[in-house]
Amino acid sequence: MNALFARYALLPEGWRREVLLEWDIHGDLTRVAAGAQAPLKVARADYVLPGMVNLHSHAFQRALGGLTERAGDGPDSFWTWRDLMYRFAARITPGQIEAIAAQLFAECLRHGYTSLCEFHYLQRDVDGRSYARPAETAERVAAAGQAAGIGLTLLPVLYSHAGFGQQALKPEQGRFRTNVDDVLGIVDALGTLRGGQLEVGAAPHSLRAATIDQIRALQDGLPQERPLHIHIAEQQAEVQQCLDAVGRRPVEYLMGEIALDPRWCLVHATHLNDGEVTALAGSGAVAGLCPTTEANLGDGLFPLEPFIAAGGAFGIGSDSHVSQSPVEELRWLEYGQRLQHQRRNVAVTREQRNVGDYLWQAALQGGARAAGRRVGALEAGKRADLVVLDGTHPNLDGVRDDEVLGRLVFCGNDNLVRDVLCGGHWVVQGGRHVAQDAIEQRYRQAVRELREG
Numbered sequence: 195m196n197a198l199f200a201r202y203a204l205l206p207e208g209w210r211r212e213v214l215l216e217w218d219i220h221g222d223l224t225r226v227a228a229g230a231q232a233p234l235k236v237a238r239a240d241y242v243l244p245g246m247v248n249l250h251s252h253a254f255q256r257a258l259g260g261l262t263e264r265a266g267d268g269p270d271s272f273w274t275w276r277d278l279m280y281r282f283a284a285r286i287t288p289g290q291i292e293a294i295a296a297q298l299f300a301e302c303l304r305h306g307y308t309s310l311c312e313f314h315y316l317q318r319d320v321d322g323r324s325y326a327r328p329a330e331t332a333e334r335v336a337a338a339g340q341a342a343g344i345g346l347t348l349l350p351v352l353y354s355h356a357g358f359g360q361q362a363l364k365p366e367q368g369r370f371r372t373n374v375d376d377v378l379g380i381v382d383a384l385g386t387l388r389g390g391q392l393e394v395g396a397a398p399h400s401l402r403a404a405t406i407d408q409i410r411a412l413q414d415g416l417p418q419e420r421p422l423h424i425h426i427a428e429q430q431a432e433v434q435q436c437l438d439a440v441g442r443r444p445v446e447y448l449m450g451e452i453a454l455d456p457r458w459c460l461v462h463a464t465h466l467n468d469g470e471v472t473a474l475a476g477s478g479a480v481a482g483l484c485p486t487t488e489a490n491l492g493d494g495l496f497p498l499e500p501f502i503a504a505g506g507a508f509g510i511g512s513d514s515h516v517s518q519s520p521v522e523e524l525r526w527l528e529y530g531q532r533l534q535h536q537r538r539n540v541a542v543t544r545e546q547r548n549v550g551d552y553l554w555q556a557a558l559q560g561g562a563r564a565a566g567r568r569v570g571a572l573e574a575g576k577r578a579d580l581v582v583l584d585g586t587h588p589n590l591d592g593v594r595d596d597e598v599l600g601r602l603v604f605c606g607n608d609n610l611v612r613d614v615l616c617g618g619h620w621v622v623q624g625g626r627h628v629a630q631d632a633i634e635q636r637y638r639q640a641v642r643e644l645r646e647g
């Protein structure tokens with residue numbers, strides 16, 4: 195029987211006791227009943243959460259993590275980091291992309307992510323030519339997703355220019371080059387992979403790399419209801435370049451030209467003025483926040499408090515993968531605000547006073563919208579994606595249900611994720627991924643080749 199009996203489970207309406215969860219062979223939840231009797235021979239768990247959505251990833255950057263933390267001669271910035279990332283991206287092969295992505299996905303699962311949106315811009319070969327199969331590298335990411343057993347939203351990237359004003363791409367950006375037809379062709383080629391565990395959307399890289407006309411054409415050419423993601427306002431310099439080029443700030447400009455709706459996710463909506471906060475929150479588009487990467491790159495802090503007050507939707511992503519843990523993203527999302535405002539307990543609403551509960555539920559809802567998949571809640575009809583916490587860990591010993599997420603998000607560094615079910619399959623058991631050894635072996639090999647190459 196595909197079922198689990200939870201002493202406590204986090205449902206859309208909050209924590210519930212004695213919850214029976216059942217799913218079918220397609221990996222969909224068929225029944226979630228609180229206050230149920232425990233059937234015989236059904237596995238039991240203490241604390242069960244919906245698996246988290248990781249709404250922003252560049253999987254290959256996982257192999258770069260920790261290697262760019264040495265100061266150069268001048269001030270180091272996002273832009274000097276990007277130069278190092280480009281050098282790395284210039285050499286990587288499709289096989290290495292697959293090996294690195296599988297490792298990343300297994301790590302994400304072990305920490306409680308069950309869905310991931312891959313913002314995929316490495317489309318061409320090392321000489322900047324199209325592969326014989328133009329979707330080659332995206333298909334490798336999909337294969338890695340299948341090997342690890344994570345749910346994916348693949349977002350082939352539109353990347354045509356090096357900067358505002360349709361600047362020509364630099365040689366080191368040759369592997370990223372796509373026009374609207376290229377992207378729609380890749381979306382089409384990936385169509386056969388769509389299913390319960392995989393959706394396909396698209397992503398104009400940024401207002402630097404794609405024009406408004408291109409973005410409009412991509413939106414019009416993409417099948418309706420598919421997600422659209424864009425990097426929007428990560429760096430102050432980017433905001434200034436946009437002002438210089440078109441006289442408007444990035445979010446203001448995009449929203450003035452394109453009717454944003456809930457299919458849109460604006461990644462790194464870091465630098466917003468008050469008007470942009472209100473407009474973005476009211477659009478239903480998701481703000482994609484990547485606190486550990488944004489901290490690592492020195493981007494700045496998102497105006498979370500007014501965005502929550504305005505009813506905005508947001509989710510979390512691990513982006514460059516200096517962390518693979520939703521706990522760390524949510525912890526730093528809140529801590530950034532506390533440090534900035536010199537106050538405690540910022541991410542709450544009148545109805546939800548527990549910061550951990552608010553953040554987990556809000557990031558699930560925003561993440562699910564950004565993923566464009568039936569995920570983010572333990573309810574019938576959604577994917578059977580759930581996380582079982584280690585109820586024997588001292589941090590969870592004797593805690594009440596409304597204390598679980600406070601303990602998880604704000605206390606300690608042990609990984610409390612014990613088992614993970616994704617799409618109806620147990621992919622993590624006892625803290626280990628079911629294919630961890632094989633995946634790690636391929637990853638080590640790929641990184642060795644890259645660093646020696």
Ligand code: ZN
Binds near residue numbers: 313425461
């Ligand atoms: Zn990104």
